[in-house]
Amino acid sequence: MTTPLVxxxxxxxxxxxxxxxxxxxxxxxxGEVVGxxxxxGAGKSTLIKxxxxxxxxxxxxILINGEKVEIHNPRDARSHQIETIYQTLALxxxxxxxxxxxxxxxxxxxxxxxxxxxMEAETRKIMARLNPNFQKFSEPVSALSGGQRQSVAIARxxxxxxxxxxxxxxxxxxxxxETQMVAELIQQLKADGIGIFLISHDIHDVMELCDxxxxxKNGKLVGVVDVDDVTDDDLLGMIILGKxxxxxxx
Amino acid sequence: MPQxxxxxxxxxxxxxxxxxxxxxxxxxxMVGAFVILCIGFDFATGGRFLTPRNIxxxxxxxxxxxxxxxxxxxxxxxxxxxxxVGALLATCSAIMAMTQTQFLPQVLGLGFDHALTxxxxxxxxxxxxxxxxxxxxxxxxxxTIPAFIVTLxxxxxxxxxxxxxxxxxxxxxxxxxFQKFGGINGTLGASGSWIVGALATAxxxxxxxxARRNKLKHGFAVKPLWAEYVLGGIAASAILGFVATLNAYDxxxxxxxxxxxxxxxxxxEGFTQSYGIPISVLVLIAIAIxxxxxxxxxxxxxxxxxxxxxxxxxxxxxINTRLLTVKIFALMGALCAISAIVASARLTxxxxxxxxxxxxxxxxxxxxxxxxxxxxxxxIHGAILGALIMQSLQSGMAMVGVDAPLQNIVVGxxxxxxxxxxxxxxxxxxxx
Numbered sequence: 001m002t003t004p005l006v007x008x009x010x011x012x013x014x015x016x017x018x019x020x021x022x023x024x025x026x027x028x029x030x031g032e033v034v035g036x037x038x039x040x041g042a043g044k045s046t047l048i049k050x051x052x053x054x055x056x057x058x059x060x061x062i063l064i065n066g067e068k069v070e071i072h073n074p075r076d077a078r079s080h081q082i083e084t085i086y087q088t089l090a091l092x093x094x095x096x097x098x099x100x101x102x103x104x105x106x107x108x109x110x111x112x113x114x115x116x117x118x119m120e121a122e123t124r125k126i127m128a129r130l131n132p133n134f135q136k137f138s139e140p141v142s143a144l145s146g147g148q149r150q151s152v153a154i155a156r157x158x159x160x161x162x163x164x165x166x167x168x169x170x171x172x173x174x175x176x177x178e179t180q181m182v183a184e185l186i187q188q189l190k191a192d193g194i195g196i197f198l199i200s201h202d203i204h205d206v207m208e209l210c211d212x213x214x215x216x217k218n219g220k221l222v223g224v225v226d227v228d229d230v231t232d233d234d235l236l237g238m239i240i241l242g243k244x245x246x247x248x249x250x
Numbered sequence: 251m252p253q254x255x256x257x258x259x260x261x262x263x264x265x266x267x268x269x270x271x272x273x274x275x276x277x278x279x280m281v282g283a284f285v286i287l288c289i290g291f292d293f294a295t296g297g298r299f300l301t302p303r304n305i306x307x308x309x310x311x312x313x314x315x316x317x318x319x320x321x322x323x324x325x326x327x328x329x330x331x332x333x334x335v336g337a338l339l340a341t342c343s344a345i346m347a348m349t350q351t352q353f354l355p356q357v358l359g360l361g362f363d364h365a366l367t368x369x370x371x372x373x374x375x376x377x378x379x380x381x382x383x384x385x386x387x388x389x390x391x392x393x394t395i396p397a398f399i400v401t402l403x404x405x406x407x408x409x410x411x412x413x414x415x416x417x418x419x420x421x422x423x424x425x426x427x428f429q430k431f432g433g434i435n436g437t438l439g440a441s442g443s444w445i446v447g448a449l450a451t452a453x454x455x456x457x458x459x460x461a462r463r464n465k466l467k468h469g470f471a472v473k474p475l476w477a478e479y480v481l482g483g484i485a486a487s488a489i490l491g492f493v494a495t496l497n498a499y500d501x502x503x504x505x506x507x508x509x510x511x512x513x514x515x516x517x518x519e520g521f522t523q524s525y526g527i528p529i530s531v532l533v534l535i536a537i538a539i540x541x542x543x544x545x546x547x548x549x550x551x552x553x554x555x556x557x558x559x560x561x562x563x564x565x566x567x568x569i570n571t572r573l574l575t576v577k578i579f580a581l582m583g584a585l586c587a588i589s590a591i592v593a594s595a596r597l598t599x600x601x602x603x604x605x606x607x608x609x610x611x612x613x614x615x616x617x618x619x620x621x622x623x624x625x626x627x628x629x630i631h632g633a634i635l636g637a638l639i640m641q642s643l644q645s646g647m648a649m650v651g652v653d654a655p656l657q658n659i660v661v662g663x664x665x666x667x668x669x670x671x672x673x674x675x676x677x678x679x680x681x682x
Contacts (some may be wrong), residue, residue, distance in 0.1 A: 052566075053568075054566060073568065074565070074566050074567065074568040075568035078568055084566070086566060088562070090560070090562060090566045090567070091560065091563055092555070092559035092560045092563050092564065092626070093559050093560060093626070094555060094556075094558065094559035094560075094626035094627055095552075095555060095556055095559060099552060099556070100556075100563075103552070103563070103564070103567040104553075104567035104568040105568075106549050106552060108549070112548075113543070113547040113548060114546075114547050114548060114549060114551075116547075117464045117465060117467070117468045117470065120468070120470070121468045121469075121470075
C-alpha cells in the first residue's frame with residue numbers, strides 16, 4: 001500500500017461539550033476521490049474544516065505524505081497545497097472575480113502594488129478553461145449567477161496547483177448543466193493525480209464520482225467503504241441507521 | 251455601441267456617454283449636488299459664496315475633517331465605527347502643544363521656535379495617535395469588544411486626557427513653523443502654486459496614459475481615444491482652475507504693509523501678493539493620493555475591502571483579520587494626529603474644545619461620500635467630497651444668516667436624506 005496523500009488520525013473536536021468529531025480517522029490517496037457522507041450535523045464539514053485550517057482539532061494528528069503536519073490556520077493549509085471550495089463559496093461579494101481568485105495571494109508589480117491587470121489576465125485564462133461562457137470580469141461577484149460564482153470558487157482552488165482539494169457540497173446550488181461541468185472537472189483533476197475529499201449528502205453524486213465513501217453519524221465514523229462494493233441502500237443504511245453493511249470490509 | 255442600444259432614448263445615450271468615460275454615476279451625482287449647492291448659496295449671498303476668498307476659507311476649513319474621513323472609510327468598510335476621532339484629535343493636539351511649548355523649549359532647553367521643534371513635535375504626535383489607535387484596534391480585533399463600545403469609551407477617555415494634560419487651559423501660541431500647517435499662515439504663493447498645479451496636471455495625464463498602456467499590454471478593451479482626451483481635459487482644467495482660484499485671493503494690502511514695515515522696507519505702490527495653495531491642502535491631497543493607492547493598489551487595501559464584503563471569506567483566504575483591525579485603527583489614529591496638526595495650527599493654539607463633535611462630522615462625511623455602513627463599499631475621494639459638501643452647507647448657511655440651531659437641524663436632515671438617496675440608488679442599480 002502506498003503512503004496516503006492525507007491521513008487524519010483519531011481526530012476529536014468538541015464545541016461546548018458537544019463532540020462534533022469523535023475519534024475519526026480518514027485517508028486519501030493521490031488521484032482518488034473520497035466521499036464524506038452524513039446527515040446535517042454529522043460532523044463532516046467540521047472534520048474537513050480541521051484539514052482546511054478553519055478549526056483546530058482538540059486531539060489527533062494530520063499526516064501529509066506520511067509526515068506529521070501542524071495546520072493552525074487557512075494559510076498553513078494553503079502552504080501544504082490544500083485548497084477548499086466551501087459550501088458558502090467564501091467569496092467577497094463586493095470584489096470582482098480576479099480579486100476573489102487571488103484573495104490572500106495577490107500578484108504584485110515590482111513596486112509591491114497589486115497588479116489588477118495581470119490578475120485579470122490570469123483569471124481570463126483559467127476561466128476560458130473552466131467556464132468559457134464566463135464574461136463578467138469587471139463586475140463584483142454579487143452580480144454573478146450561482147453557477148458563475150461557483151466557477152470563481154472552483155477556479156480559486158484549481159489555479160494554485162492544489163494537491164489536495166476539498167469540495168464541500170460543490171453541486172448543491174447548481175443546475176444540471178453546471179453539475180455536469182463539476183463532474184467533468186473532478187475526473188480531470190483525478191487524472192492529474194489530485195486527491196479530492198467530496199462532501200455531499202447526495203448519494204447519487206457520491207456513487208458516481210467517488211472511489212470510496214466515509215460515512216459519519218453524530219460525530220463518529222460509521223465506516224469507510226469502496227463504492228463498488230455497496231449499493232445505494234447500503235450507504236443509506238450507514239447514513240441513517242449508522243449500520244455497517246454485512247459482508248463488506250469497512 | 252452594443253446592438254441593443256440602436257434605438258435607445260436620449261437619456262440612455264447620455265448614460266452611454268458617461269459609461270464610455272468610465273465615470274462613476276454616483277460620484278457624478280455627488281459632484282452635481284455640490285455644484286448646485288455652491289451656485290444656490292452664491293445666489294442667496296449675492297455672489298459672496300463663490301469668491302476666491304470664500305473658496306480659500308472653505309478649503310482650509312474642510313481639511314481637518316477630510317483627513318480623518320479618509321481613515322473613517324476604512325473603519326466603516328470593515329464594518330466598524332470610530333466615535334473617538336474628535337477626542338483623539340484633542341489628545342494628539344494637547345500632546346503636541348505641550349511638546350512644543352513646554353517640553354522641548356523648557357525641559358530640553360531648545361528655546362522657542364527652534365528649527366527642530368515642529369518636526370519633533372509632529373513625530374511625537376503621530377506616534378501617540380498611532381499607538382492609541384492601535385490600542386483601540388487591539389481591543390476590537392483581539393479582545394473582540396465591539397468597536398462602538400471601545401471608541402465610545404475612547405471618546406470620554408481621550409477628551410478628558412487632553413483636558414487633564416493641559417488643565418483645561420488654552421496652550422499657545424504654537425511654534426511659528428508649526429503654524430504653517432494650519433492654512434492661511436502657510437501658503438505656497440502664486441508661482442509655487444502654479445508649479446504644483448503643473449506637476450499635478452502632468453501626473454494626472456501620465457496616470458491616464460499609463461493605465462491605458464497597461465490595459466493594451468494585456469489586450470483588454472480600452473476607452474476610445476476621445477474619451478481619454480475628455481478625461482484628461484477635465485482633470486487638467488479642474489486642477490489648474492483650482493490653482494487659479496486660490497491664486498486670485500490676494501493677501502490684504504494692510505497685512506502686506508505690516509510685513510514690509512516689520513522688515514523696515516517700503517512697500518512699492520500697487521504691490522500685490524496672492525496666497526495660493528495652503529500647505530494644509532497639500533497635506534490633504536498627499537493623504538488622499540496615498541490612501542487611494544492604499545485602498546486600490548495594495549494588499550492591505552484589498553484585504554480591508556474583502557473583509558468588509560465577507561469577513562468569513564477573508565478569514566478562510568488566510569487573511570489575519572485581527573491584525574488587519576489593529577492596522578486600520580492605527581491608521582485612523584495616525585490620521586487623527588495629522589488632523590490635530592492642521593486644526594491646532596489653524597487656530598494657532600491648542601484649545602480645550604478642539605475637535606468637539608468632529609467624530610460626527612467625520613462619520614457623516616464618509617457616509618455622505620457613499621461609504622456603506624453595511625461594509626465593503628466606500629471611496630476616499632467620496633469621503634473628501636462628503637466633507638466638502640458638509641462644510642459648504644454649514645458655512646453657506648452661516649453666510650446666508652441662518653440661525654445656528656437651524657443650521658444643525660439642516661445638516662442632520664441632509665445626512666439622513668443622503669443615506670436614503672444612496673439606498674434608493676443602490677436598489678435601482680442593483681449594486682451591492
